[in-house]
Amino acid sequence: MNLSxxxxxxxxxxxxxxxxxxxxxxxxxxxxxxxxxxxxxSIFGSEAVLVxxxxxxxxxxxxxxxxxxxxxxxxxxxxxxxxxxxxxxxPIEAIIPIALLAGAAVGVVNGAITLYFRVHSLxxxxxxxxxxxxxxxxxxxxxxxxxxERALMNYVxxxxxxxxxxxxxxxxxxxxxxxxxxxxxxxxxQLLFTGRGREVGRLSGVAVGRVRMAAxxxxxxxxxxAGILYTGTTGSANPNSGTTLxxxxxxxxxxxxxxxxxxxxxxxxxxxxxxxxxxxxxxLSVLGFRTYVHDxxxxxxxxxAVMVSQLVSGRKERTL
Numbered sequence: 001m002n003l004s005x006x007x008x009x010x011x012x013x014x015x016x017x018x019x020x021x022x023x024x025x026x027x028x029x030x031x032x033x034x035x036x037x038x039x040x041x042s043i044f045g046s047e048a049v050l051v052x053x054x055x056x057x058x059x060x061x062x063x064x065x066x067x068x069x070x071x072x073x074x075x076x077x078x079x080x081x082x083x084x085x086x087x088x089x090x091p092i093e094a095i096i097p098i099a100l101l102a103g104a105a106v107g108v109v110n111g112a113i114t115l116y117f118r119v120h121s122l123x124x125x126x127x128x129x130x131x132x133x134x135x136x137x138x139x140x141x142x143x144x145x146x147x148x149e150r151a152l153m154n155y156v157x158x159x160x161x162x163x164x165x166x167x168x169x170x171x172x173x174x175x176x177x178x179x180x181x182x183x184x185x186x187x188x189x190q191l192l193f194t195g196r197g198r199e200v201g202r203l204s205g206v207a208v209g210r211v212r213m214a215a216x217x218x219x220x221x222x223x224x225x226a227g228i229l230y231t232g233t234t235g236s237a238n239p240n241s242g243t244t245l246x247x248x249x250x251x252x253x254x255x256x257x258x259x260x261x262x263x264x265x266x267x268x269x270x271x272x273x274x275x276x277x278x279x280x281x282x283x284l285s286v287l288g289f290r291t292y293v294h295d296x297x298x299x300x301x302x303x304x305a306v307m308v309s310q311l312v313s314g315r316k317e318r319t320l
Contacts, residue, residue: 015259015269019276026283034286037163045157045165047278049074049226049233052171053242053249054256054274055178056222058265060215061253062182064195065114065121067216069129071249073106073223074242076132078230079140082237086147096228103224106132107217114216115209121216136239146236156232167229172271174225179267191215192264248298252277255305277301 027035053070060067077099084090084098106128113124157165182188190211193201201208226245231237255277256269281297 011262012260015255015272015276019272019279022276022279022283026279026286030283030286034283039282039286041160041163041165043275043278043282044168045160046233047274048165048167048171049230050245050248050252050278051271051274052174052222052226052229053245054252054270055171055174055267056219056226057249057253058178058182058256058267058270059191059218059222060121060212061265062191062195063212063215064198065212065215067110067125067219067223068122068246069106069110069125069132070219070223070226071242071246072129072132072136073103073220074227074230074245075239076106076136077103077224077227078241079136079145079227079237079239081152081228081231082145082148083139085149085152085231086145092149092152099228100221100224103220103222103227104217105220106223107220108213110220111213111216115212133239133243140237140239142239144236144238148231148235148237150235152228152232153235156229165233167233170225170229174222175267175271182267187211187214247295247302248274248277251298251302251305255301255308258305258308273305 033039053074056070057067080102081092081095081099084095085092090098110121110125110128113119113128114121156167159166161169182191190201190206193204193206194208194211198208201211227242230241234241252270252273253265255273256271257263257265258269259272260266260269277298284297
């Protein structure tokens with residue numbers, strides 16, 4: 001293996017190596033609490049929702065758009081699930097498609113306003129997300145809704161494989177699906193063309209508007225899936241549940257763009273980034289740091305991730 005090939009491998013898997021180093025450091029400092037299977041099963045199982053939100057962001061980001069509404073889509077669909085189950089008594093099997101359609105509808109609204117009124121997606125999705133938050137507060141009367149059908153909890157958090165809740169495996173399956181779509185389908189290639197240059201994409205025959213609309217709808221559906229799983233994780237719907245997930249999801253999406261496929265938003269890089277960040281937070285918590293460290297860690301990670309991803313993208317472009 002020559003030096004160039006070695007350098008490429010280090011770049012692709014650098015974050016994985018750093019993640020392993022972080023595990024080794026915290027493990028050496030607190031082996032009795034950090035290096036336990038119960039701790040790692042908690043890390044993997046508790047952050048499946050964050051993984052799915054991050055994957056949802058990756059799709060429009062690949063097309064050059066932002067979706068700041070995804071966290072509130074999660075909250076809205078979680079509340080919809082909770083109300084229909086606890087208050088109306090609809091079976092969970094019937095609620096799931098309703099929630100998914102609601103998420104898709106949010107994506108359509110985001111896409112329609114962005115495309116047809118030519119407003120930047122950052123502004124549109126921020127406004128739509130704030131509007132959704134208001135609807136969620138109105139629906140719930142600003143109260144947590146409990147009493148969700150136990151079957152949802154069974155298939156999200158109670159049933160386990162190798163001690164890890166099945167929600168983790170749902171997240172991995174969705175990551176595999178996003179990876180396949182982005183890497184091996186015509187739609188994935190069209191997303192890449194659209195994100196790298198919309199005019200170039202149009203000249204290449206890509207229906208840029210349709211691709212961007214599909215990306216927003218996919219993001220909305222992913223937000224809905226995350227909302228359903230969040231409700232199943234807690235057994236209730238909180239009107240502020242998704243608010244804290246937006247920052248770490250963006251941090252993971254941009255950090256994930258520095259590994260596996262450097263310079264490109266990608267599914268497996270995002271998964272690695274989520275668990276790298278969560279491992280760091282978990283390790284600091286084990287060491288006794290207070291909860292405000294979460295914001296410091298996630299905020300710092302987002303800034304560093306954006307800078308590194310821009311450097312990597314710029315270098316890739318210069319080598320083409």
